[in-house]
Amino acid sequence: MENNKLTIIKIGGNVIDNPEVLTRFLRDFSKLETQKILVHGGGKVATRLAGKLGVESMMIEGRRVTNEEMLDVAIMTYAGLCNKKIVAQLQGLHTSAIGLTGADGNSIVSQRRENSVYDYGFVGDITEINSKWIKFLLDTDTIPVFCAITHDQKGQLLNTNADSIAQSLAVGLSSLYKTTLIYCFEKKGVLQNVEDENSVIETINYTSYQSLKKKNIIHSGMIPKLDNCFEALKQGVKNIIISNPEIINNPNHPHTSITL
Amino acid sequence: MENNKLTIIKIGGNVIDNPEVLTRFLRDFSKLETQKILVHGGGKVATRLAGKLGVESMMIEGRRVTNEEMLDVAIMTYAGLCNKKIVAQLQGLHTSAIGLTGADGNSIVSQRRENSVYDYGFVGDITEINSKWIKFLLDTDTIPVFCAITHDQKGQLLNTNADSIAQSLAVGLSSLYKTTLIYCFEKKGVLQNVEDENSVIETINYTSYQSLKKKNIIHSGMIPKLDNCFEALKQGVKNIIISNPEIINNPNHPHTSITL
Numbered sequence: 001m002e003n004n005k006l007t008i009i010k011i012g013g014n015v016i017d018n019p020e021v022l023t024r025f026l027r028d029f030s031k032l033e034t035q036k037i038l039v040h041g042g043g044k045v046a047t048r049l050a051g052k053l054g055v056e057s058m059m060i061e062g063r064r065v066t067n068e069e070m071l072d073v074a075i076m077t078y079a080g081l082c083n084k085k086i087v088a089q090l091q092g093l094h095t096s097a098i099g100l101t102g103a104d105g106n107s108i109v110s111q112r113r114e115n116s117v118y119d120y121g122f123v124g125d126i127t128e129i130n131s132k133w134i135k136f137l138l139d140t141d142t143i144p145v146f147c148a149i150t151h152d153q154k155g156q157l158l159n160t161n162a163d164s165i166a167q168s169l170a171v172g173l174s175s176l177y178k179t180t181l182i183y184c185f186e187k188k189g190v191l192q193n194v195e196d197e198n199s200v201i202e203t204i205n206y207t208s209y210q211s212l213k214k215k216n217i218i219h220s221g222m223i224p225k226l227d228n229c230f231e232a233l234k235q236g237v238k239n240i241i242i243s244n245p246e247i248i249n250n251p252n253h254p255h256t257s258i259t260l
Numbered sequence: 261m262e263n264n265k266l267t268i269i270k271i272g273g274n275v276i277d278n279p280e281v282l283t284r285f286l287r288d289f290s291k292l293e294t295q296k297i298l299v300h301g302g303g304k305v306a307t308r309l310a311g312k313l314g315v316e317s318m319m320i321e322g323r324r325v326t327n328e329e330m331l332d333v334a335i336m337t338y339a340g341l342c343n344k345k346i347v348a349q350l351q352g353l354h355t356s357a358i359g360l361t362g363a364d365g366n367s368i369v370s371q372r373r374e375n376s377v378y379d380y381g382f383v384g385d386i387t388e389i390n391s392k393w394i395k396f397l398l399d400t401d402t403i404p405v406f407c408a409i410t411h412d413q414k415g416q417l418l419n420t421n422a423d424s425i426a427q428s429l430a431v432g433l434s435s436l437y438k439t440t441l442i443y444c445f446e447k448k449g450v451l452q453n454v455e456d457e458n459s460v461i462e463t464i465n466y467t468s469y470q471s472l473k474k475k476n477i478i479h480s481g482m483i484p485k486l487d488n489c490f491e492a493l494k495q496g497v498k499n500i501i502i503s504n505p506e507i508i509n510n511p512n513h514p515h516t517s518i519t520l
Contacts, residue, residue: 049336053312072341076309079359080340081332084409084417088363092415098364099339103348105358105402133400140396142365149344155352157344 005034006138006177010166013043014186015245016082025184026086028249030095035138035177037169038097038145040086041162042078049073066121066159074159075101078147086145097143102126102150103157105133108165110150110158124150124158126165129172163225167232174236181232182241182248183225189243189256190226192217200254206230229258265294266398266437270426273303274446275505276342285444286346288509290355295398295437297429298357298405300346301422306337326381326419334419335361338407346405357403362386362410363417365393368425370410370418384410384418386425389432423485427492434496441492442501442508443485449503449516450486452477460514466490489518 015025029038050057050073058065066074083099090097102108102124110124137144146169148162163183170181189200204212209226212218218226229240241247243255275285289298310317310333318325326334343359350357362368362384370384397404406429408422423443430441449460464472469486472478478486489500501507503515 075344076336076340078340079344080336080338084335084339084361084363087361088411088417089415091363091366091411091413096366099361101344101347101359103344103351103357103359105400106351106356133402136396136400140365140393142393151348151351153351155349157348 003035004178006036006173006179007032007034007182008037008039008166008170008173008179009182009184009248010039010162011184011245012041012162012186015184016040016043016045021245022086023089025245025248026089027093028245030090030093032248034180036143037134037138037173038086038143039148039162039166039169040078040082040145041148042074042082045082046073046077049077060118060120063120065119066123068122071122071157071159075149075157079149083145083147090143090145095143096141097145098137099145099147101147101157102160102165105137106130106151106153107134107144108146108150108160108168109153110160111152112156112158122156122158124152124160126150126160126168129168131172131176134169134173135176163228167228170237170240171232171235174238178238179236180239180241181229181237182243184243184245184247186244188246188254190218190222198254201256202254203257203259205259226258230260233258233260263295264438266296266433266439267292267294267442268297268299268426268430268433268439269442269444269508270299270422271444271505272301272422272446275444276300276303276305281505282346283349285505285508286349287353288505290350290353292508294440296403297394297398297433298346298403299408299422299426299429300338300342300405301408302334302338302342305342306333309333309337320378320380323380325379326383328382331382331417331419335409335417339409343405343407350403350405355403356401357405358397359405359407361407361417362420362425365397366390366411366413367394367404368406368410368420368428369413370420371412372416372418382416382418384412384420386410386420386428389428391432391436394429394433395436423488427488430497430500431492431495434498438498439496440499440501441489441497442503444503444505444507446504448506448514450478450482458514461516462514463517463519465519486518490520493518493520 087099109128150160192199240258347359369388410420452459500518
């Protein structure tokens with residue numbers, strides 16, 4: 001184990017929602033020979049539970065509003081069902097893990113999002129990472145598994161974007177570890193041509209990013225994602241990779257590497 | 261803070277189901293000047309969620325059968341909603357806490373209950389406590405908050421009686437700490453006369469217990485509870501108290517003390 005290297009992996013709905021893919025991913029993840037942290041959202045599990053309970057998903061400009069009932073659904077599915085099943089599976093693979101929200105050990109503090117125009121409800125923007133305590137867990141060979149819930153230090157849990165959690169952890173821990181951040185999604189990387197699965201752009205640096213935006217090859221939802229990546233690199237993260245889960249056990253698997 | 265003293269408190273439905281009582285209890289708990297651990301069940305929250313989702317509670321001889329759907333409900337409510345809200349509230353009281361199932365940090369291992377006559381489903385009987393790791397957490401001034409879920413080390417989460425979790429933790433940690441175990445329920449203690457709330461028996465030792473059973477003052481559900489208490493005392497727990505939540509901030513509050 002290389003103790004000064006840390007890999008933070010964020011998985012999304014394409015992994016969480018497919019038990020076979022999740023099991024395979026966790027097997028690969030458990031074999032990864034660096035210090036590591038897993039970050040996950042809730043995929044469609046929360047939406048399904050909300051549907052069964054008759055809790056309606058309000059959307060404002062494509063963003064979900066988290067009212068009190070929806071927050072409860074998020075806590076039950078992200079922090080309960082998804083998180084604890086991942087932890088139990090990792091234990092079954094002889095990898096000691098611990099499931100966390102930002103409230104646990106005061107590990108991730110956020111503040112409720114304020115917006116003069118819309119109220120997104122119980123949604124948090126991260127303000128602080130308790131790196132020292134997270135390092136303590138890693139030092140006991142316990143792998144932190146973070147779900148997409150944080151807290152405001154005043155007793156309130158807050159729904160928080162899992163990509164942002166992964167990014168903030170990577171930045172917060174980059175003074176203690178050589179940190180690699182991997183975003184696992186359904187494609188092999190950022191595509192030159194969205195219709196061609198194999199047109200993965202190998203490397204994007206800040207200059208090529210500007211040009212890709214101009215040519216409209218990178219657009220809409222990918223822009224804030226990549227803006228965040230460059231911000232994280234500027235703040236000390238060594239390496240950011242975007243690919244699908246197969247990248248974990250095969251570094252030669254196609255992927256996009258983001259560099260400054 | 262007295263670092264060699266540990267207080268383990270188990271709270272039940274009478275606390276969990278009443279937000280005001282829970283808030284008052286957590287305030288008192290946060291002020292407790294020993295090392296401490298909280299153990300909770302899910303009260304009626306799981307039953308209510310199961311009802312909303314149309315998951316039926318099968319009972320065999322007064323014991324709930326935990327089928328796969330009911331286990332999911334237990335994980336969502338115990339490990340999700342109840343556990344994380346308690347942790348967030350404690351953080352709001354400047355007490356750093358961490359919410360745990362037995363799977364987290366491999367802290368409590370159990371095996372699925374085997375019974376040649378009935379199958380109680382995904383129910384676990386505790387086989388092992390990871391005292392060393394729990395001590396690590398306490399040493400970082402992080403208060404463990406355990407819910408009533410454990411795991412079998414093979415990837416399966418198991419529903420586990422919260423009284424048993426509290427008892428096993430007390431026994432497992434008694435070689436490292438002078439351990440007091442407090443069961444908080446709705447009455448002030450074990451009553452001489454069930455109709456008289458103030459007839460609390462101050463002390464029960466093993467000899468008086470035999471006599472109280474003979475006189476039928478202690479009967480039915482209280483017998484396995486007290487049997488477990490005497491077992492825990494024999495295995496090194498210093499002190500066991502049965503009372504309601506008011507005992508936490510007032511040692512002069514009526515209570516039953518169990519001694520060998």
